[in-house]
Amino acid sequence: MLEKEKVKQVPKLITLSAKALYKSDPIQFFTFYKNKELPIAIEDTYVNEPLQKMVQKQEEVYLKKIAKRKEKVDYKATNLEKNCFFRNCTALTMTSLGGGIHLGVYYILRASGASFSTTLTFLSTIPATLVVAACFSPCANYLFAKAVAQCTTPGVTDNVIDLHQIVIESSSVSFSKPPTPKESWDSKNSDKDEILEEHENASNFNM
Structure with missing residues (x-):
């Protein structure tokens, strides 16, 4: 009985794969989601919940735009009234x-x-x-x-929210890797080479 319970508690391979793919590359995860049918548990955990957060964020942006427009209307109306x-x-x-x-x-x-x-x-x-x-x-x-x-x-436009594009933009910002020490060293050397080249060109020009 204990062995059966332990077997039941082991997560499925597709769940582990979805978790790893979602953490490492969300763009690839959503591309995979658009082309494949996922189990309900994975869809609720890794798809519906993040999408709901994105929708709420876009709703907050939309409401802020409406409030800003209302302030502009009140300001103009007050000036006209006076x-x-x-x-x-x-x-x-x-x-x-x-x-x-x-x-x-x-x-x-x-x-x-x-x-x-x-x-x-x-x-x-x-x-x-x-x-x-x-x-x-x-x-x-x-x-x-x-x-x-x-x-x-001008009124607030009712633009269609492209959730896939939002995922790409957010992931490109959050998953951008800092430059490695080797890349930093190469960039510094390239900057030095450019300075030396400019100095040589200037000295040749003076001669």
Whole structure:
């Protein structure tokens, strides 16, 4: 019984291979994963979990971009709201809108057969409508400014995340090997040779 339990506890060869390949060369692992069907245990441990972390990281980047865009929109809207020319344009727009609605209602009353005294009384109240519209212009000022800021600020693009490319980029950074002592020595010697060559060329030129 003990020997059977020990045999069951020994990990499978494919699990050990996947673990070694994932640690040594994740690019090759994901290339292998795209071309082969792996067991669920290996897929959950070495594929789904890292991919989920990558997706979460990209979501955080996307949310940061949205927050940054929101700050830009609020900054532009605040500056527009404080601008005197924009305020005057908003007040003019609101009074024009109120007057247009008032005249539209007046022509509707005339078309519906209302009495002359009623239509004349309604038409005489147009200054009150203009004043009310002008009073509401400060409330509409920020809404117009926010709308203009939203339209003039570029939105955050919904780019498709290439997870395989992210794996390649991350692994190229994390698995980059430092230069060996021999490579460092060769580079230093090459630098010295270049300096000596430049010095010889300069001396020949002076002669």
